[in-house]
Amino acid sequence: MEQPLVEAWRRVRTLGRRPMQVPGHKLRYLEGAPGWAREFVGDTVRDDIPLQGGVDDNAYSHGYLRRAEALWAEAVGADHSRFLVGGSSQGNIAALATVGDQGVPIAIDRTSHRSTQAGLVLIGATPVWIYPELHPDFNLPIGVPASALEGLAARVNGFFATSPSYVGTLSDVEALAAVARRHGEPLIIDQAWGAHLDFLPGRGAIHQGADFSVTSVHKTLLGYSQTAVISMRDAVIPRSTLDRWVDLTSTTSPSGTLMATIDGSRAAMVEGGGPRLDDLIDAVGSARRRLATVRGLAVLDDATAGCAVDPTKITLILPGTGADGVAIGEALWQMGHGPESADHDTLILTTSVADEPEWILAFADLLADVVEAHRSDPRPPSAQSIWRVEPEVVMTPREAFLRERRRVPMREAIGHVSAEQFCPYPPGVPLLAPGERVTAESLDAIVAASASCRVAYCSDPSLESMLIVND
Ligand SMILES: Cc1ncc(COP(=O)(O)O)c(C=O)c1O
Known part of the structure; x- marks a missing residue:
């Protein structure tokens, strides 16, 4: 199988070069960098070769x-x-x-x-x-x-x-x-x-x-x-x-x-990716069926979603189990299996061809146990949803980005135009973006999101103040 960049990269590793140009680490981590440099950057640049x-x-x-x-x-x-x-x-x-x-x-x-x-x-x-x-x-x-x-x-x-x-x-x-x-x-x-x-x-x-x-x-x-x-x-x-x-x-x-x-x-x-993906998809299908046996747990697939779903993704909807996704996420992190994303209602697990099918099946058993251990009284799904934002756009994102701005206490921003982005991460979808009208609902959604994840890219992460576009 032709792999031009991989082959060239491997070749350069055997040449013992010591360039008189960039990179500053001079490829010396292959042969043994000076001790003081190793002390600071360790082996982190060992594999670095510029194009x-x-x-x-x-x-x-x-x-x-x-x-x-x-x-x-x-x-x-x-x-x-x-x-x-x-x-x-x-x-x-x-x-x-x-x-x-x-x-x-x-x-x-x-x-x-x-x-x-x-x-x-x-x-x-x-x-x-x-x-x-x-x-x-x-x-x-x-x-x-x-x-x-x-x-x-x-x-x-x-x-x-x-x-x-x-x-x-x-x-x-x-x-x-x-x-x-x-x-x-x-x-x-x-x-x-x-x-x-x-x-x-x-x-x-x-x-x-x-x-x-x-x-x-x-x-x-x-x-x-x-x-x-x-x-x-x-x-x-x-x-x-x-x-x-x-x-x-x-x-x-x-x-x-x-x-x-x-x-x-x-x-x-x-070369061989098709069969590997097929095995992964079979394993994820089995894992989904296993997880669907957990009482109250909804598992996203083509049937439950009502649309096609990526066959390698495992997405769980938790309110029927009463379990808190944030707590489950923390438990998984403790075990070294941090999820892609966890909020109160939803848990998202990313799989890939680097996950063996046996591991996916074993993980499904482990996850089912973790959900059981966090079981509580069933609740309705949260009404707050990042996927529901329908902002009033007052000016283009560029106009808002370039305009003069000023900082105000958060609640005083209501009615003004946001100069910045409030973006729960993951998934990285802004709840409020530059150029959009600040409303009580948008601020409530931001505060609610901050309870389960990092609200990124805003200038005051404490959420006490924000930047608005000068009127
Ligand atoms: C839908 C979507 N598009 C683009 C990106 C950006 O991807 P990258 O992290 O590779 O820059 C992300 C990151 O999470 C994403 O969720």
Whole structure:
């Protein structure tokens, strides 16, 4: 199996180089760095080889990266792919910048990751928010309906939706792509949580007709943290436009090590990844059935969600057991099995091809016991939901970002325009964003979220004050 970046990376490790250029650690951790340096950074940079002047030469004359990107594109059915070391956050920014422009309206799923807000600030596009449908009992997103796009097609210049959602539910991307195609507008799918879907026949967003997809290789494949890929089809927008934005948002010193793990992930999925994913999916199916035997526990799957669900995700809805997801999450952390996310009602577990099927089954037994140990009186699901935010947009995120601002006590902000983002993490979906009217409901939702997770990216984490746009 051809793996240009992995092969070049391995080769460089055998050469015993001591470069008279960057990196500052001079690759000395392979041979034995000075003791004082080892004392401070330990072995943390042992595997670090830059792409430029390392895995490839200073002029990239071997073209390892371009070849690896072409192999990725071919594997996922795209015409063009670019490797990213700024995560899907960079991918979302580059994708939005590729389709958008100052003042141009773009239809965006309001439950999108905060990086879409960064993209909007950068380019000054006007978001026209669209919303996923919500599950009637669980209050969780069950996909952006094609009808949400249809009505807007005449007044927007592109569509952006997130699938899989953080909880694992999938939108009908084929239906979304059909609307986009009919109106000649580009469709971006944030598939950050579904890099593995590209290696299941017909399940990846590009295969399903999206023009752009953004995937985090580090989330569900084998990539180093920060690794991601943006892929596109040559249809509505030239690839040179995407390249421009990827280059603009990229570091000029990418890590060859990180990028080699993208290359290796692709090779691993192309060669033997299908059967490995099938085994994982079977095991997750068994784990879900096991967990569904726990009294009062709802387990998200295609039947209970009423939409397709990522077959590798385990999402549990706890109110029927009376158990508190935050306490369960803490118990799992103590055991070394920290969940992807835990709030009072919902527990999300991410699995990957690096989890053996036997482990998934054993973990399901362990998790069932932990839920039992936290059992209490059943309760109704919380009415607060991060997936329900429908803000009044007063100005574009860019306008709000650039305006003069002032700090006020939290409750005095009601009625004013927020200059900042309040973003429970995970899942990283803002409850309130720059340019949106502050309401009593939005503040209540922020305070409620802070009880079960970190509210990130706001300037006063105590939530006693906030920044508003000067009137
Ligand atoms: C839906 C979604 N998109 C994008 C991102 C950003 O991904 P990354 O951490 O790879 O930058 C996240 C991160 O959690 C996410 O949940």
